[in-house]
Amino acid sequence: MSIVKNDLADNSLNDPHRLLRNMIDQVPDYLFVKDLDCRFIVANEAVARIHGFESPDDLTGKNDFDLHDASSAARFSQIERQVIRTGVAMIGMEECVVDAASGKERWLSTSKVPLRSANDTVVGLIGISRDISARKRDDFLRDEQTAILEMIVVNSPLHAVLDRLVRLMERQLVGVYGSILLLDDGGTHLKHGAAPALSQEYCGAIDGLPIGPGAGSCGTAAWLGESVIVADIASDPLWKNYRDLASRHGLKSCWSAPVLSHDGIVLGTFALYSARVRHPEPAEINLTQIATRIAAIAIERKHAEDKIRHMAYHDMLTGLPNRSLLTDRLTQAMLQTKRHNPWVSVLFVDLDNFKFVNDSLGHTAGDELLKTVARRMENCIQPTDAAVRMGGDEFVILLTDLPENTDAIAAAMHKIRAAILEPMIIRGREFHITCSIGIATYPQDGTDAETLIANADIAMYKAKEAGRDGFRFFTPELNIKAHERLALHDGIRRGIAQSEFHLLYQPQVELEFGRIFAVEALVRWNHPQLGLINPNEFIPLAEETGLIVPLGEWVLYEACKQNKRWQDAGFEPITMCVNVSARQFHDQNWTSRVMHALGETELDAKCLELELTESLVMRDVNEVIATMEELRKVGVSFAIDDFGTGYSNLSALKSLPVSRLKIDRSFLRNLVEDDDDKTITAAVISLAQKLNMKVIAEGVETHEQLTFLRENHCDEVQGHLFSEAVSSTEIGKLLQNQQSRSGLAPA
Ligand SMILES: Nc1nc2c(ncn2[C@@H]2O[C@@H]3COP(=O)(O)O[C@H]4[C@@H](O)[C@H](n5cnc6c(=O)[nH]c(N)nc65)O[C@@H]4COP(=O)(O)O[C@H]3[C@H]2O)c(=O)[nH]1
Incomplete structure (x- = not known):
């Protein structure tokens, strides 16, 4: 304390000039006084230092043109002259x-x-x-970070x-070059x-x-x-194989940080190169950390996007493109074709026995099957072709x-069918999956994606109708029918x-006692314009279009409700x-629909019998038995309708729960x-009875028929x-x- 006091007393306090000199030289800011010609009269040490002078006195008499480049000097000088001329101060520029x-x-x-004399005249x-460079750098860093984050938010490429991020680093750190590398798909x-x-x-x-x-x-x-x-790249063993490359480009040192995801997975690297052999400064390390974090956000965002x-255009289960991508690809393929004239074909593939696997072995097994089929399809096609999952087993x-024939x-289709048919082991069981294929080709079967897909679907349905495990090329006749069907289809839906x-x-009667023991529910359509329509006219269409599912559900519910009412x-x-069509029976939710109808109407399951046609039953015996068993367990019984019209597998008939x-x-x-x-009628009666089944004759119109039966x-x-x-x-x-007479006698 006394030393300070003495110093001040000795050196300064007695000499105001010296005191002031001391004061302005201690200030880190640049202080100066200039005359009317903008020449330095006084400057502190900070000004001298920044301009490379030993002493502030060296500046005396100099102006800005002696110290700065011409344009900066002109700028400063113009402002100073304005302050002197106007007498108005310029603050904080x-x-x-x-x-x-x-x-x-x-x-x-x-x-x-302005510097004013005693009589208030401006004399300099x-x-x-x-120096606000540090603050300016911080401002710039903050603004740029915000701008980069905004770019990420608005999904800029x-x-x-990354380019802007690297440039930001390069502006902040003089003499370094940035580089971002990204992990490739293989990792x-x-x-x-x-x-x-x-x-x-x-x-x-x-x-x-x-x-x-x-x-x-x-x-x-x-890696680490x-x-x-x-x-020092030149001597570091890590750079053994890249040393010459770096040296050719004047790169002497390289500091690299991994870009890590939020859960620590390496997404890439952020490197800073320097043209000098040196270690990074702490500030450079800090900035690199900030930059790697921002890079990670950008990369993760891109991955998520x-x-x-990918999810929007691909099927989650099989990874195949989905319907949305198909329309795009097909449209593109047709555009290409317009230039080069080859054909483009759409093959609509529907698996025949998928439901059986799905129902009997569960959804996980069904998923496995679909994935295997998807891989097999992919292996059969060219890189320019596409296998697409439309949904379900389609x-x-x-x-x-394609060449114009x-x-x-046909060759591609047979290859696909054969690949799908290869045995498939699921849960230890061997399956042979068949499929039905419909084919529509551009340009003859349609000139837009939607029509081609719809026509291939129509052809596939025809192939399926003809007995599955087959294929069908689309023809215009199919389309005409399709249009008629469309109108009727709309009608059924509205109906x-x-x-x-x-x-x-219609009553069913025990022959021995003449007692009505059952009735068959038969649907009728009261069309607002066409009047009463018989089922033979609309049931086949309802089956084709799938509308039999909601219609059949209504029939089932209504029939159960009526039986309970009686x-x-x-x-x-x-x-x-109740008649059940193939499409209904194969619908994924069929068994639960039946259970639901019984539950809702409170009808005892023993009072419900489902009539399945012979062709439905015999087509996929195993699959059908599995579904029938499920319902039989709760008490529902089954009859085979139209028996004798198909080709029954007699040994299969034995195992059916009918x-x-x-x-x-x-x-x-x-x-x-x-x-x-x-002969046939007598044989069927005898066969049924040997198999412990009851036999009912349908369409009995005469007494002669009755006598024979x-x-x-x-x-x-x-x-x-x-x-x-x-x-x-x-x-x-x-x-x-x-009930009052006991029995219904023939009319
Ligand atoms: N000529 C003559 N015909 C007789 C005689 N006895 C019964 N029929 C008719 O034979 C058909 C018997 O039904 P189906 O074989 O199951 O054949 C049914 C069935 O396959 C289908 N169908 C009717 N209702 C439904 C339904 O709700 N769902 C499904 N999936 N199909 C149905 O439509 C077909 C025709 O039904 P319908 O026109 O009602 O015709 C009924 C019935 O009216 C007879 O002595 N002489």
Whole structure:
């Protein structure tokens, strides 16, 4: 304390001039006074130092043109002259000054005020400048970071974001060159990301750099997941294989940091190169950390975006392109074709027995099957073709660049069918999956993606109808039918919504006692324009278009409800027989629909019998048995309708959980005069009874037919001889009569 006091007393306090000199030299800001010609009169040591003078006195008499480049000097001088001329101070002006010797930029905040004499005349100016370069750098860093983050938010291309990030680093750190490398798809190499200041040749040479120990700073940093600092490339063993390359480009040191995802996965590297052999400064390390974090955000965002785009255009399960991508690819293929004239074909593929695997072995097994089929399809096609999953067990194969004949299409199709048919082991069981294929070809079968796909679908449906495991080329006739179907299809859909359907019931009678033990539900359509339509006219279409599923569900529900109503009205319980078409039966939710209808209507399952056609049952016996068993367990029984019209596999018939065979009407028609029909009918009756099934003859119209059936011990009959299909009220009356008279006699 006393020393300070003495110093002040000795040196300064007695000499105000010296005191002031001391004061202004201690200030880190630049202080100066200039005369009316803008020449220095006084300056502090800071001003002298920055201009490379030993002493502030060396500045006396100099002006800005002696110290700065011409344009900066002119700028400063103009402002100073204005302050002197107007007498108005200029406060806190920010200006950028380029150091003449080093070329370095400095930012100053400068105030210049007029210097006035005792009589208030302006005699010069006083200036004070503060170096605000550090603050300016921080501002710039913050603004640039914000701008880069905004670029990430608005999904700017990744290379543009990384490029700007590297440039930001290069502006902040003088004499370094940045480089970002990205992990490639295989995860074993680094590919070029951004390096705006490095030569193309250098970037090209390190594009595809392997990840591993000894692969330069970046390959090693990605390998270790840690920063790698190489101060001297020329001597560091990590650079053994890349030394000459770096030297050719004047790169002496390289500090690389891994770019890590939020959960620590290496996404790439961020490297800074220097043209001098040196270690990084702490500030450089800090900035690199900030930059790697921003790079990680940008890369992760891009990955997420790629994933979302992939998910939007691909099927999650099989990884195949989905319907949205198909439309795009098909449209592109057609555009290409317009230039070169080859054909483009759409193969609509539907697996025949997928439901069986799915239902019997569960969804995981079904998924496995679909994935295997997808891989097999992919292996059969050219890189320019596409295998697409449309949903469920439906696929489309797009064949492009085909010669103008069907040979190549047929060859590709047979290859696909054969590949799918290869045995498939799922859960230890061997499966042979068949498929039905419909083919439509551009330009003859359609000139837009939607039409081609729809026509291939129509052709596939025809192939399926013809007995599965087949294929069908689209023809215009199919299309005409398709249009008619479309109109009717709309009608059926509207009819369901507007309750235009109703049910009639036809009694089924025990031959021995004449008792109605069951009724068959038969649907009718009361069309608003066409009047009453019989099921033969619309059921096949409803089956084709899939509308049989909602229609059949309504029939089932209505029939169960009606049967319960009769029981609630006090009639003895009878069986309700409901026709089930193949499409309904194969629908994924079929069993649960039946259970739901029973539950909702509270009908005892024992009072429901489902009639399946012989062809439905025999087509996929194993699959059908599995579904039937599920329902039989709860009490539902089954009958085979139209028996004798198909080609029954008799051994399969034995294993079916069926309680009744229905002899088809066609055998009854000429029964009396046709010996063959007599033989067949008698054989069916005997066969059914040997298999412990009841047998019912359908379409009984005459007493002669009835006598024959009786003589041959047929159990039950249904036909106009007893009753046509009638309303629920009529059935109520018949049941009422039966209860009072016990039995329905032939008319
Ligand atoms: N000539 C003559 N015909 C007789 C005689 N007895 C019964 N029929 C008719 O034979 C058909 C018997 O039904 P189906 O074989 O199951 O044949 C049914 C069935 O395959 C289908 N169908 C009817 N309703 C439904 C339904 O709700 N769902 C499904 N999937 N198919 C249905 O439509 C077909 C025709 O039904 P319908 O026109 O009601 O015709 C009924 C019935 O009216 C007879 O003595 N003489």
